[in-house]
Amino acid sequence: MPENPEGPAPDAEAAKAPSDRPDRTVHELDARTLRGLAHPLRMRLLKALRSNGPATASQLAEQLGESSGATSYHLRQLAAYGFVEDAPEHGKGRERWWKSAHYGTRLPESVAIDPNPEVRGAVDLFRHEVATIHAQEAGTWIANSHDWPQEWQLASDLSDFTLRLTAAETAELVRKLHDVINSYDRTEPAEDARMVRFHVHALPRTQDQGTTD
Template sequence: MGNDRKPASRQVRIDHRQVRVLAHPLRTRLLGALRVKGPATATALAELLGTNTGATSYHLRQLAEVGLVVEDPDLGTGRQRFWRAAHDVTNWENTDFDDDPDARAAIEWIEGDQVRNFVEHAERWFTVRHEWSPAWREAFGMGDIFMTIPSARLAALKAEVEQLLERYRDEADPGELGAEQVQVYFAALPMLADLRLTRPPSQEER
């Protein structure tokens, strides 16, 4: 009897060097394109992202130097080089780079870029959603919920949601009838008070 289990997701907890390299608009797009579309040449990526082959080649090499992308020798022919993402998921914690101001600035740029991409993504969806079926329009959507919990409980909630998303992704069948690629965003932020973010006092400050 064959083994139908899918291989475990490849995840990377990015280090100080990797985060500095990744904090670049074209590099984040290149890595994302390789994860979504699969292995590709610099030429194909340039066409997909609306840039030139020289730029994509250079930035792919920068990503390769820190192990975020790798060459796929099984696909290359002659001088043609295919690249693929080395991992499926990039992970980090907000406190990972507290001791490195440059890396902290880099991760803050990456997080800001994610927010900008989400806004653009949502706005583009709003303009075309009428073209989708009622079933998909009901399945897509956004929402929020307010709660009052300590940081440890919020961390546990985040871990549980991430495990649920991971399970659904591992069980996904791209060949299933009616399946579409979707992107799920998850965020947990402090409540706004008086239109500004306020930090609660620590135990030492009380």
């Protein structure tokens, strides 16, 4: 799941991972919880909580351009499926604060290839929304890149490659990429560290789709 606040270059304090972020626990989806998450607004709400830390339904509604009634309803649905939980330490009076219950989300192989049409539809919606969020994040970076220091502009990357691989080789390469990326995920980052998003896409294509290389 995608987790990164949108907008211009953050200041040093805002760039730190939210202190309320859960430990590196990952929510492994099953057919039931996938159907509970596979909704565009629910996925955006979960992304916002993981990126920015705890918030109320009203705050999230303002962030996402939705009504507080809609965000409140879908937050309760996310809670019912175990994706979010109360953050009472932030509450004031009758305000209800929410936080993500996990650091990330994983779609296991058994669910990704489930033959049940309802599950297949939920997988498609889930993947489509992930791809949409990735595209939005890339667009936001391009629109705001000039607000960042030069070293960050040069450190960013938008690359693509076309390789001839077997399915086994592709799966192996994806695992290796994940391992390398995760090796940089430190609990105590350097003082000048920023939140950086890495998107990994491995998309098989047929010969008649042509090439871009």
